[in-house]
Amino acid sequence: MTETAIMKHTSYAAFHVLWTKPYLANSKSFSMNDAEILTMVLSALMWQKYNGSIKLYTDNRGYEFIIEHGLLSLWDKGIDTEVLEKNTYPIDPEIFWAAGKLMALENQTTPCVMLDTDLIVVHSIHEQLEQADITALHAEILEPDVYLHPSLLKQPLNFKFPDCYNWTVSPSNTAFLFIRDESFKKFYLNESKQFMFNNSEKPKELVSQMVFAEQRMLSICANLIGIPVTYLISDPFTLSNLDVIHLWGFKSLLRENRKIQNLFVKQLLNTLGKELSTNAFYLHFLESHFHNQPKHLQPVSDILLQSTTF
């Protein structure tokens, strides 16, 4: 695939979000481990290589983190700190820990792609997006202990779910979300905000309100408007998936097990890293992050010596 062949397609504008407020609600500091940082770097660079431009929305603490790790020029469309830093919505970041994504989406003009930092699209997906109005990663199972019955969902005072909501539609995993139409985006975000604003009664699990506001709401809104939601992959674990790596729940294992973290880093460098062997940012990133490693990361160093020229 030549660069010319890639560029003849539309460039899809994507964005990452790094909202540290939910982390800082529980902890004094924000951090990401090497594997998470590498995944975010590959996510941005692979998107630029095959699909289009990408921007980062973050807040001041996130921006400091980006500077500390030498990532300022990772996003070709730059970094926005205004949207998240100046947002005054009455949203509890502990309950709605992914609301920063929706705030950023509100600011982003459509068509656009909301891309989680732990998701890497490894090929061009122009053909899938050209045919769709809404594309999410995959459909979710309506698990009753995650996607709670409306009567069990914590809600704002005096809030009532509209009667027209179809509670039987499958939620959509929004680690990847493409929206073409601006009016649909506004409708979806408006419905979501009505549920999130002043909704501060904490559930037992700190998940149900967020996944409702983001993932189930998307499908309910699409169903209401009559726009079909298409999916990048038919199910999360299908081997016919040739396009997407998503760390998903694996992040918890990565955080618990440093050995797995190192092995994962090594394997990503050995595989996807080859795709970026001429990318100047990537080579600089490798040098600054992995060149002077402690002994326990030795195999990664070995790979760097073999695969880079610095």
Next chain:
Amino acid sequence: MQVESDFTKDNTPQVSNDFRQYIFKLAEDIVLYSGSFEKKKKNLRARCEREIVNYNSLEYNLTLFFELVEDYSKSNDQVLYRFLKLQAGFCFIEVTDFVGLQIASAGQANNGSQSSDKYKNKNLESTSSNQQSGIVGGHLFGLD
């Protein structure tokens, strides 16, 4: 538009079948019969020299493999099992031999049953998985 990439191609150096068998027996002794890796290192170094294999790298990889076997025995995490298989490859242990080590996969042990327990954790990024440590597209970077 689909792009053919070669980034999943295996780059593991080639070694003789004899060497593979030797490594498998070594692993088998340690994993199945609680043998000591320390006592085998001298011989391993000599075998590596004969095979022109980087001893330090292999020693690191085998140590990591045995540690992961131990981690796996405690957690039965299916993703960890996939990484264990991957690590076996770095130790020149082939898939068929790996099976011979009788490390039962969590998928076999519990039929891969999905759990929603992770939703009960205060995991800020557990957005939607119903797998404890599920990863999407692991096969795209070499996980079986």
